[in-house]
Structure formats: C-alpha cells, structure tokens
Amino acid sequence: MSATTNLPLLGLAAEQKSQQVTDWAARIGWVVGLVLFIALLYWLMRQGWKWRGTLQGDLPELPQRPEHPDEPLLTATGRYHGSTSAGQWLDRIVAHGLGTRSRAELTLTARGLDAHRPAAQDFFVPADRLRGARLDTGIAGKVLTEGGLLVVTWEHGGRRLDSGFRLDHSADQTRWVEKINAMCGDNGVAAMQQHEEGA
Numbered sequence: 001m002s003a004t005t006n007l008p009l010l011g012l013a014a015e016q017k018s019q020q021v022t023d024w025a026a027r028i029g030w031v032v033g034l035v036l037f038i039a040l041l042y043w044l045m046r047q048g049w050k051w052r053g054t055l056q057g058d059l060p061e062l063p064q065r066p067e068h069p070d071e072p073l074l075t076a077t078g079r080y081h082g083s084t085s086a087g088q089w090l091d092r093i094v095a096h097g098l099g100t101r102s103r104a105e106l107t108l109t110a111r112g113l114d115a116h117r118p119a120a121q122d123f124f125v126p127a128d129r130l131r132g133a134r135l136d137t138g139i140a141g142k143v144l145t146e147g148g149l150l151v152v153t154w155e156h157g158g159r160r161l162d163s164g165f166r167l168d169h170s171a172d173q174t175r176w177v178e179k180i181n182a183m184c185g186d187n188g189v190a191a192m193q194q195h196e197e198g199a
Helices: 003-017 024-055 170-184 186-198
Strands: 074-085 102-109 112-116 123-126 130-136 149-156 159-167
Touching: 074 170, 102 159, 102 170, 123 149, 130 170, 149 170, 159 170
Parallel strands: none
Antiparallel strands: 074 102, 074 159, 102 112, 112 123, 130 149, 149 159
16 A cells, blocks of 8 residues: 555544544533523512512502302303403512412302412402403413403402403303403493403
8 A cells, every 4th residue: 555545544543633622611611601691580580570569569468258158150260370450461460479370260259259279379359349351362471362361350459450360161251251241230341441442
C-alpha cells in the first residue's frame, strides 16, 4: 500500500482525535440558569396573586350554607373555573379562595345556590343576591366552546361577580340558566340584557 493511499486514513484518524470534548461546566451552568429563571417566574406569579388578593381585601367573608337547606330544585356536579368582576372575564377574583379552580357539587334551592368544593372553600349565594345566569364561552382565562360555561352573576360586598361552572352533563346547563333567571325575575332579565349589550 502506497503512502498516498494512507493519507486519507491518517486524516480521518486526526479528525477523530480532535473531536471537541463536551463542556459539562457550561451545560450545568445553562441548566442552573434555566431552573433559576423558571423559579423567578413562579415567584413573580405568586406575588402577583398575593397582591391581587390584598387589593380585594375589602371583599367580606363568603356566605355559608344554611344549617337546614330546602329541598333541591336542581343538583349537578362539574368544575368551578373561577370568579371575576361581572362583565370583565379577565378580572379574576382571588379573595377567600374564589380564584382556586376545583371540582364542585352544585345545589340550587329556593334559598340560594350552594357550591360545595371538596378541595377548596365552599360558598353559598343567597337567593336574594342572585342576579342571573347565562351560557358563555369563557371566564378567568378559561375559554370553552360557544355556550360551554354556566356563568352565574351574583352580588357580594357591594360588588357584582360572575362565577363560572362547567357541568359534567353540559346539556343540563340550559335548565340551570332558565331556573336561576326565573328565580331572579326582573334582575335575571336585566343581567342578560346588560351582558348582551356589553358583548
């Protein structure tokens, strides 16, 4: 074998020897930096949540269910997606646990709407504070298909709030809207008209 045929083989051997060694210090530095950046973002989000809760500190404690509730008019299970200032679907209310998404068991009686949340704080909306209900597409950053969300408007501490629920049997949501609006009478009709004008 001639020297000229050995030259390409020598070149390959030289290339293999000169492969760059992985710089583990740089890689570890990038990973640590990324973890710190994610931790900072999480901390900022948590501080923002606390700050929003402080701003809403004037909201009184949530009403609790009566000791002896009436016979249920409607019951359902589903998910609670959050509460906002009425008509402002991105202005999330976080005070008193209202910002926590959770499973929910809803019961509507002549005395009001009871939202039992196994993993979060329960709340009760007395019938005289209900202001109407509607089907909507989103609330508090949660967006669903047209009419996929049951939104109940109620009054608490001088504020009008919208609370969004997605029932397990979404076909039942229309019955809830009709029943709550019937309970609210003129208030329910006014709330629906106000929402449609604002849309």
